[in-house]
Amino acid sequence: MSDVAEILDPQIPDNLSQRLLGFVHQARANGFRVGVSEQLLVQNSIALIDPFSERELRSLLRLILCSEKRDWNRFDELFDSYWHGERSRRQVHTAGGSGSALKLATEKSEDSDRTASNSNQGDANEGAGDSDGTGEGYQDGASRSTSIEKVDFGRITDPEEMRRIELIVERMALDMRKRLSRRKKVSKKQGAVDLRRTLRRSLATGGEPITLLRKQVRKRQPRLLLILDVSRSMSMYSFLLLRFARGIARCFRDVAVFAFHTQIVPITDALRQTSLVRVRNSLAMLGSGWSGGTRIGESLAQFNERYGNWVNSRTLTCVVSDGYDTGDLDALQQSLHQLKQRGRNLLWVNPLWKREGFTPEAKGMKIAMDYADQVAGAHNIETLRALGPHFTRLA
C-alpha cells in the first residue's frame, strides 16, 4: 500500500495517515467493502474535517467505510477498539472475511511493534473464506474456504463456525438470482412495437414505417415455490435451510416459501423481514409441532387445497425433506401428482442425499423419487452450491 501513501496530501502528518491506513486495513479485514478508492477518499477528504475531533473523524470514516446496515451497526465497536484500544491491545477480528459477527480477542504479544499498520497485516491476511472475491479490497485465502465447503451441517457445534456458514449460505441464495435471471430467450410471440427502431428503419422508406420492429420479450424469472420440512428428523438442517430460504425470499420477487411438519404454514413474509431477530420471532410463533412428527402427504395436500392456485406453468417447485413420513403415503403420492401437474418442474432436496453411506430407505423418499424431476442433496456448502445448476436446468 506504499504507493497509496506516496500520493497523499503532504500536509497531513505522516503518523496520522499511517494510522488511518491501518484503520482502513482493519475495516477490510473485518469484511467491510473497502477498496483502494475508498482508501484514497479517506485520505483526501480528511482535510475537510478537523482530524483531531473524534466525533468528526468517526462520522467521516463511518460515512465512507460502511456500505450496509451490518457495517453500520458494528462500526462503533471497530472504531473504539482501534483508536482507543491501543493500551489494552485488544483487537477486533473475525474468522470469516465476509464478516460474521464481531469478536473481540485479546492479543498476546507484539508489544514491541507499535505501528498499527504492521500489527494489522496479519489480520488482513486472515480474512479468508470469502464467498465473493469481487472487490479488489478482499483478501482471499483458499485453504480455509475449501475445508468449510465439505463440513456436514449436522456436525457443526461451534456457534462461530455456524454463523459463518449461515452467512455464506444466505449469500449463495442471493447469487442464485443472477444465475436465473441472466438466462434470456427469444420469444416466438411478438411483443410491443419498438418505436425507436421502427422509426430508424422508416428513414429508408421516406418516413413511412413499413416494417414494424418489435421488442422481444425476455424470459422471465421462474416462479419459485419452496416447501421446507421442519420436523424433528430435519432439525439439524432446518435452520440453515431457512437461512437459505431467506436469501431466496429476499432476492426473488416471485417466490413463496412454506414450512410444514404436520400442517403447512406460509412463511414468506416472516422471512422477508429485515432483522433476523424478528424473523426468528415470527418463526417461533408458528408454534407447536415445530420439530415434531412429519406428515408430508397431508401437508402437501393441504397446500394444494389452500394455495394450489398459486402454482402455475412457470413454477419451479422445490421440496426440502428427508422423506421420513409418519402419515399417509397415498396422500403423498396423490399430492405430488397434483403438484407435478400444475407446475413446471419438481426438485426434491433431501439434505442427506449426498451424504456418505446414504441409501433412500424411507418409503416417502421412494415415492418422491418417482415424481421428482431431480433429486439433490444439501448437507454441506458444496452440495448446496450445486443446487444452483439444478435450479437453472429445471427453471
Add this chain to the structure above:
Amino acid sequence: MSRQDISAFRSELLQAGYVADAELGSALWLVSRLERPLLLEGDAGVGKTEIAKALAKVLGTQLIRLQCYEGLDVNSAVYEWNYQHQLLAIRSQEGSANSDTAIFDPKYLLERPLLAAIQSDKAPVLLIDEIDRSDEEFEAFLLEVLSDFQVSIPELGTIEAKSRPRVILTSNGTRQLSDALRRRCLYHYVDYPSFDKELKILRTRLPEVNVALARQIVGFVQDLRKVDLVKRPGIAETLDWAAALLQFGLDKLDADPEVLRSTLVCLLKTREDIERLEDFELERLVARAV
C-alpha cells in the same frame, strides 16, 4: 472551522423543516463536498425522502426525483426521442429541397430525470428513490451514470454533465443492492428517531400542538414501535396522527378512548396490526405515555 460550518449547516436544515442529528448533519455536509452519492437505508417512513428535499432547500437548488419501480428502463429514466415530432419532421421535409435536416437533433429529445439532472446549469439534488425496486440491469446502468456523470446517446454522442448533481439514493432493503453500487456510495443508516428528536420534529412541523400533548404523542408512538407489528409507524405517521388528534380537539391522550381508537388508523396501516392492538394493550400504552 469546519465545526461551525457543520452546525450552521444543521441550523439551515432545521430552517428548511428538517431536524438532523449531528451524525446526519455532518454526513450531508460532507456529501455536498465530497461529490459522491449518498445511499440512505432505513425502514419506510423514517424520513429518507425528506432529507433530499431539505438538502435541496438548503442548497437553494432544484430537486429532481427519479422514482424507481420494477421495469424502469433507460427510456423513462434518461431520455426518449419524441417520435411524433420526428415523424412530422420527416413528413414536412418530403419533396422539399433541403431534406437533409437531421431528425436526431437535441430538439427532438425528451429529457427524463437523469438527463435533466446533468443538463442543468446549477447542480441540482438528484433523488433516486427506492433504488431497490428497480431491476438489476438498471442498477448497473446507473452505476455508469453515477461514476462518470455522462450519458451516451448513440445518435448524438456523449453528453457530459454541465454540473455534478448531488445524488441521494434511498433503499428500503426489499432486495440486496449490488456490492459495486454500495461501494460507489457513501452510506448512512436512518433509524427511527429517539424520543427527543421525534419531539423536536413534531414541534417543528406542527407548532400548534401543545407541549404536553406532543410529549404524550411521541411517548406513545415510541412505545408502539416496540410492539411486534407488521408495519411499524414512521415519522410521517406520527405527524398524521398528531394532526388528527388536533382535529378532534383532544388535549390529552386519555381524554376519550373511543376517539383515540378511531384515530389509530393514522398509525396502523394493516388489518392485522389494528386487530393485534387489543384494548388492554392500548390502555397500557396510553397509561405509559400519560
